[in-house]
Amino acid sequence: MGSQMESHCIDDDILTVIWTAEQVIQRVCELASQINKDFSSPGSSSPVVVGVATGAFLFLADLVRNIKLPVTVDFVRVESYGSGTVSNGAPKISCDVKLDVFGKHVILVEDIVDTGNTISHLISYLESKGATSVSVCTLLDKPSRRKVHFKLLGDGKFYSGFECPDSFVVGYGLDFNERYRNLGYIGVLKPEIYE
Ligand SMILES: O=P(O)(O)OC[C@H]1O[C@H](OP(=O)(O)OP(=O)(O)O)[C@H](O)[C@@H]1O
Numbered sequence: 001m002g003s004q005m006e007s008h009c010i011d012d013d014i015l016t017v018i019w020t021a022e023q024v025i026q027r028v029c030e031l032a033s034q035i036n037k038d039f040s041s042p043g044s045s046s047p048v049v050v051g052v053a054t055g056a057f058l059f060l061a062d063l064v065r066n067i068k069l070p071v072t073v074d075f076v077r078v079e080s081y082g083s084g085t086v087s088n089g090a091p092k093i094s095c096d097v098k099l100d101v102f103g104k105h106v107i108l109v110e111d112i113v114d115t116g117n118t119i120s121h122l123i124s125y126l127e128s129k130g131a132t133s134v135s136v137c138t139l140l141d142k143p144s145r146r147k148v149h150f151k152l153l154g155d156g157k158f159y160s161g162f163e164c165p166d167s168f169v170v171g172y173g174l175d176f177n178e179r180y181r182n183l184g185y186i187g188v189l190k191p192e193i194y195e
């Protein structure tokens, strides 16, 4: 490897681990079990699971691996944080769902609901596309920072893995400046990384 390449270990940039990889996966399995129960009534159509890229990619993968229903899987991409730690309040759908959600029960899968801007925008968008219900399954919920109080569509449910403290967290899909998504655990960065 060339000497100019950055080659430090990303774990060295973490100040505190909030949830270990084991705690995360255990909670993901619990959420999947709840979804299995809630969507398994006879005659009801299986949901479309839509991950919000990029942050939800690991959570979505682990979640659907533990869902035992014949779900379909898709992604949507929304951006509002750019390269910083503050939402610009105007989420933009930069990559649409491929599957037709008309008349379907949709489960939106998020890594985090923070101000609520992204999820609120997506619920309205899926409603405009004719979804029957929209549930939200987020690994982290940061209610202390909520600005938009969103309403789920139809008989949609809200699933949340952990309540997140009011800190900017990274890992398990969550990034700072596109990095740290590949950590298996969730933690807080050392201040010198983002200051
Ligand atoms: O509730 P909010 O304040 O809207 O914040 C939550 C959103 O912010 C992050 O996405 P980001 O726009 O950073 O894109 P990313 O998923 O590619 O990291 C995160 O993945 C959520 O989608």
Ligand code: HPA
Binding pocket: 081, 112, 114, 167, 168, 169, 170, 174, 175, 176
């Ligand atoms: O705490 C966070 N970390 C990473 N991305 C985020 N997007 C909203 N909140 C966060």
